[in-house]
Amino acid sequence: MAPYMNHLKFLQTISFLYALVTVKNVTGSSVSHDEECSALFQFKQSIIHQDDAACAAHGSQVFHSWNTSFDCCSWEGVACSNDHDQYGHVIGLDLSERSLCAHIKSNTTLFNLLHLQTLNLSGNDFGESQIPSEIARLKQLRSLDLSYSGFSGQIPNGILQLMQLSSLDLSGNSLKLHSPSLKNLVQNLTLLEEIHLSGVDISSSVPHFLANFSSLRSLKLRDCSLGNEFPAAILELPKLQVLNLADNTNLAGSFPEFHGKSLLKEVILGGTGFFGIIQESISHLKHLTVLSLSYCSFSGRIPRSLSNLTQLTYLAIGGNQFTGSLPSLVSLSKLDVLELSGNKFEKGCFPNWLGKLGKLSELYVSDMNTNSTEIPLFLASLTKLSVVRMGKNSLKYTIMVLQPHPTNIFRSSDESIARTNSKHIFQLQKSPVP
Ligand SMILES: *[C@@H]1O[C@H](CO)[C@@H](O)[C@H](O)[C@H]1NC(C)=O
Ligand SMILES: *[C@@H]1O[C@H](CO)[C@@H](O)[C@H](O)[C@H]1NC(C)=O
Ligand SMILES: *[C@@H]1O[C@H](CO)[C@@H](O)[C@H](O)[C@H]1NC(C)=O
Ligand SMILES: *[C@@H]1O[C@H](CO)[C@@H](O)[C@H](O)[C@H]1NC(C)=O
Ligand SMILES: *[C@@H]1O[C@H](CO)[C@@H](O)[C@H](O)[C@H]1NC(C)=O
Numbered sequence: 001m002a003p004y005m006n007h008l009k010f011l012q013t014i015s016f017l018y019a020l021v022t023v024k025n026v027t028g029s030s031v032s033h034d035e036e037c038s039a040l041f042q043f044k045q046s047i048i049h050q051d052d053a054a055c056a057a058h059g060s061q062v063f064h065s066w067n068t069s070f071d072c073c074s075w076e077g078v079a080c081s082n083d084h085d086q087y088g089h090v091i092g093l094d095l096s097e098r099s100l101c102a103h104i105k106s107n108t109t110l111f112n113l114l115h116l117q118t119l120n121l122s123g124n125d126f127g128e129s130q131i132p133s134e135i136a137r138l139k140q141l142r143s144l145d146l147s148y149s150g151f152s153g154q155i156p157n158g159i160l161q162l163m164q165l166s167s168l169d170l171s172g173n174s175l176k177l178h179s180p181s182l183k184n185l186v187q188n189l190t191l192l193e194e195i196h197l198s199g200v201d202i203s204s205s206v207p208h209f210l211a212n213f214s215s216l217r218s219l220k221l222r223d224c225s226l227g228n229e230f231p232a233a234i235l236e237l238p239k240l241q242v243l244n245l246a247d248n249t250n251l252a253g254s255f256p257e258f259h260g261k262s263l264l265k266e267v268i269l270g271g272t273g274f275f276g277i278i279q280e281s282i283s284h285l286k287h288l289t290v291l292s293l294s295y296c297s298f299s300g301r302i303p304r305s306l307s308n309l310t311q312l313t314y315l316a317i318g319g320n321q322f323t324g325s326l327p328s329l330v331s332l333s334k335l336d337v338l339e340l341s342g343n344k345f346e347k348g349c350f351p352n353w354l355g356k357l358g359k360l361s362e363l364y365v366s367d368m369n370t371n372s373t374e375i376p377l378f379l380a381s382l383t384k385l386s387v388v389r390m391g392k393n394s395l396k397y398t399i400m401v402l403q404p405h406p407t408n409i410f411r412s413s414d415e416s417i418a419r420t421n422s423k424h425i426f427q428l429q430k431s432p433v434p
């Protein structure tokens with residue numbers, strides 16, 4: 001123990017000297033390693049000794065190791081730098097999902113950690129605290145994650161000064177981004193690669209300027225009250241992998257022509273005003289695993305080339321105005337969820353290739369303009385299926401809505417299906433389908 005402690009003291013002394021000699025940020029303020037440890041300790045005290053009785057004892061587990069007998073670099077959730085010029089400084093703090101329950105005040109000592117590069121407080125309960133504008137002091141921040149942590153109010157101007165930010169996640173809080181606006185945010189924080197603001201009230205359009213973010217990897221703006229037209233050029237950004245704009249009913253948009261080099265993996269537009277056709281060129285999105293276009297205003301034929309997207313596990317195109325015949329999607333063998341309901345496809349029976357999608361666990365094919373009167377036999381070969389909806393077709397029976405649980409056992413009055421696979425028994429209701 002003793003040599004270890006000596007070593008630590010030595011390191012602390014060294015880093016203290018560094019702090020004195022080299023560490024000064026642009027405003028001239030600097031902070032030593034010991035001051036950082038002390039700031040962390042005071043932050044702990046402010047959380048465990050706060051007034052709110054309902055919060056008492058929360059989060060105490062993580063703080064077991066936050067003990068002044070040891071250097072704060074060894075405390076759980078704290079990361080220090082090994083780099084020559086930052087040596088020993090606290091550069092990372094991850095207190096995500098620790099059941100912390102407290103109010104964050106604007107004078108919190110957290111903002112004395114001037115060397116912090118990553119801060120993750122996601123998944124806690126900060127009781128409708130505002131995000132203090134003093135966060136602007138953390139000029140070195142590259143990654144800030146305050147998602148699902150009970151913050152509320154207007155996102156402060158101070159955030160515009162975090163010029164190094166490449167990853168920002170404020171999702172799942174009752175926050176507003178009005179003044180500053182989304183436009184102000186992206187005008188100042190041009191290094192952003194991940195922008196996750198789902199659930200934040202933005203109430204504006206998406207700035208065209210964002211199409212200039214050639215490093216953008218992930219844009220999640222679900223349920224942000226976005227309006228006007230989404231700049232299609234954003235979909236062509238070379239590094240973009242994830243785009244989620246779901247549940248913005250006033251947001252219009254359409255697909256650009258896609259070219260060969262896209263890295264898009266997830267495109268989630270359900271519940272928006274996106275319209276137009278799906279072009280043949282969608283087959284260029286060869287990394288696509290999730291395509292969700294439900295309840296938009298797409299129309300036209302489903303292109304045959306959709307069947308080239310063989311990595312798809314989730315395909316939802318229900319609730320649009322697609323017409324024509326549905327091409328075979330039998331090559332999409334990784335599909336787990338398939339939703340086709342509520343389109344205006346040509347009249348016909350349920351396609352038999354559905355029975356070959358052996359990994360399907362959810363199948364939504366109601367209101368498809370089919371003329372089959374019998375429950376299709378191929379359902380029996382879909383052994384992983386736990387949810388199927390086939391209502392509003394011409395079936396003589398409706399299938400009960402089955403809950404998503406893999407151990408569901410279905411009862412059947414239809415002998416042929418029951419015999420095909422004894423584990424797979426469907427409960428049919430004899431009722432005229434509306
Ligand atoms: C700090 O940790 C040491 C060793 O685990 C323990 O003996 C001591 O009681 C702790 N102190 C506090 C204040 O928790
Ligand atoms: C923050 O922590 C959560 C939970 O541990 C994790 O899922 C998330 O990826 C982290 N955020 C960042 C930006 O690393
Ligand atoms: C922050 O301000 C409150 C009063 O609003 C005060 O009680 C508390 O001691 C202050 N904390 C620090 C670390 O200065
Ligand atoms: C935006 O960034 C500039 C530096 O480019 C900075 O001077 C300015 O203070 C920032 N805006 C706000 C509102 O913080
Ligand atoms: C994007 O960048 C180009 C060139 O760098 C510039 O001409 C254009 O005005 C920028 N677009 C927007 C919307 O700012």
Ligand SMILES: *[C@@H]1O[C@H](CO)[C@@H](O)[C@H](O)[C@H]1NC(C)=O
Nearest residue numbers: 280281282283284305307308
């Ligand atoms: C799609 O797959 C077919 C063969 O199934 C192939 O002929 C065609 O070139 C593919 N298209 C693209 C764009 O990959």
Ligand SMILES: *[C@@H]1O[C@H](CO)[C@@H](O)[C@H](O)[C@H]1NC(C)=O
Nearest residue numbers: 346347348349370371372373
């Ligand atoms: C359903 O429609 C298709 C295509 O029009 C036709 O070939 C088939 O015989 C019809 N089936 C029934 C049961 O009416």
